[in-house]
Amino acid sequence: MRFDSVPMPAAVEARPRDGRGYPVPAITPWEGGEPRFALTDHARSAECARGRCCSVCGRAMPPGAVWRVVGPAECAAIADALAAGLPYRNLAPTTEGPGHRACMLYASMVCPYLALPGARRGQSAAAPDALTAHVVRGAARGAVGAVAGFGEFEYAVTGERVLFRFLDLVEFLPYERAEAQLAELRAELDRAGG
Numbered sequence: 001m002r003f004d005s006v007p008m009p010a011a012v013e014a015r016p017r018d019g020r021g022y023p024v025p026a027i028t029p030w031e032g033g034e035p036r037f038a039l040t041d042h043a044r045s046a047e048c049a050r051g052r053c054c055s056v057c058g059r060a061m062p063p064g065a066v067w068r069v070v071g072p073a074e075c076a077a078i079a080d081a082l083a084a085g086l087p088y089r090n091l092a093p094t095t096e097g098p099g100h101r102a103c104m105l106y107a108s109m110v111c112p113y114l115a116l117p118g119a120r121r122g123q124s125a126a127a128p129d130a131l132t133a134h135v136v137r138g139a140a141r142g143a144v145g146a147v148a149g150f151g152e153f154e155y156a157v158t159g160e161r162v163l164f165r166f167l168d169l170v171e172f173l174p175y176e177r178a179e180a181q182l183a184e185l186r187a188e189l190d191r192a193g194g
């Protein structure tokens with residue numbers, strides 16, 4: 001979706017913008033005054049991890065669950081685990097850090113590297129009470145990604161990378177089209193008071 005057609009969390013609104021007006025995530029490196037959206041800046045990512053800050057807006061995350069956007073492979077793995085009644089554990093570390101629920105819902109729709117243009121069309125809108133057989137089947141069928149909440153995360157800063165591991169899945173919002181998350185984002189912003 002066009003970034004200006006998606007309501008922006010206040011903390012994202014406060015981010016620096018690129019030439020088109022796109023908000024630039026906290027962990028995005030800048031080169032020659034231009035953000036490099038496809039890359040992750042080591043120092044910025046390490047700083048976010050150590051400070052328990054959101055990788056999108058850069059502000060502190062409260063104690064409790066954190067969220068991230070997962071791609072199709074991990075989405076399918078989560079769906080399989082849920083369908084089998086097994087706890088899902090993200091044992092393979094990822095370089096993608098956690099964030100606020102609103103920030104990750106926003107990123108799932110707006111970030112060109114997450115929103116997956118050309119995604120398959122199909123039944124929309126995963127239910128918010130996503131840990132149900134109905135949604136698990138839906139996710140396994142055609143989801144291109146998901147916003148997932150986790151009770152805990154751990155991280156390691158190496159010389160080259162910052163690695164994250166997520167534990168205790170608490171929310172799973174798979175989508176086939178990025179705009180399926182729009183209602184969920186609006187509700188989240190209402191809850192947070194804008």
Ligand SMILES: [Zn+2]
Pocket residue numbers: 011054055056057058059099100103
């Ligand atoms: Zn945030």
